[in-house]
Amino acid sequence: MKITPVTDDFAVGPQPRPEDLPALAKAGFRTLICNRPDGEESDQPGVAEMQAAAESSGMAFHHIPVSGGEFPDSAIDAFGRVRSNADGKVLAYCRTGTRAITLDALANCDRLCSDALIERAREAGYDLSALRPRLGD
Numbered sequence: 001m002k003i004t005p006v007t008d009d010f011a012v013g014p015q016p017r018p019e020d021l022p023a024l025a026k027a028g029f030r031t032l033i034c035n036r037p038d039g040e041e042s043d044q045p046g047v048a049e050m051q052a053a054a055e056s057s058g059m060a061f062h063h064i065p066v067s068g069g070e071f072p073d074s075a076i077d078a079f080g081r082v083r084s085n086a087d088g089k090v091l092a093y094c095r096t097g098t099r100a101i102t103l104d105a106l107a108n109c110d111r112l113c114s115d116a117l118i119e120r121a122r123e124a125g126y127d128l129s130a131l132r133p134r135l136g137d
Contacts, residue, residue: 001013001014001016001017001020002014003024003027003091004097004124004125005124006101006104006120006121006124007110007120008089009086009088009089009090010083010089010090010091010092010104011029011089011090011091011092012091012092012093012097012100012101012104012124012126013091013092013093013097013100014093014094014095014096014097015036015044015045015093015094015095016032016050016091016093017045018045018049018050018052018053019053021050021053021054021056021057021059022057024057024059024091025057025058025059027089028088028089029059029088029089029090029091030058030059030060030086030087030088030089030090031059031060031061031062031082031086031087031088031089031090031091032050032054032059032060032061032062032090032091032092032093033062033063033064033079033082033083033090033091033092033093033100034047034050034061034062034063034064034065034092034093034094035064035065035066035079035092035093035094035099035100035103036065036067036093036094036095036099037065037066037067038063038065040067040095041095047063051063060086060087062078062082064078064079064082064103066094066099066103071099071102071103071106075103076103076106076107077107079092079103079104079106079107080107080108080109083104083107083109084109092104097124097126098126101121101124101126101128102126102128102131105117105118105120105121105128105131105135106131106134106135108135113137114132114135114136114137117135118131118132118135
């Protein structure tokens with residue numbers, strides 16, 4: 001599985017498999033955030049299965065699903081709380097990592113300007129330039 005570091009303590013990526021989680025924990029990840037609705041695709045592991053695998057690997061698990069390009073304030077706030085209160089490295093995932101990095105930019109836990117958020121995402125391989133009006137400054 002491809003993990004894309006965004007900062008020293010935050011990364012995004014596509015859907016991991018439950019059997020990937022021990023290696024992620026060994027790599028230092030302590031918190032896992034799932035941004036996919038359960039059952040989004042037929043071959044996707046269920047949230048309960050991912051939570052059990054995360055917890056058995058010593059990671060905290062949070063389910064903050066978003067879909068359809070919608071990023072409600074409740075999801076942004078929840079994502080920000082998890083990121084701000086996480087102990088150790090955080091991995092957020094969705095199908096491709098785009099929703100995860102978008103939520104991170106919108107939550108803006110690092111209090112960066114919109115240009116810095118967009119650049120950080122670009123360096124990680126994601127184009128969030130269309131998000132500029134929502135990011136403010």
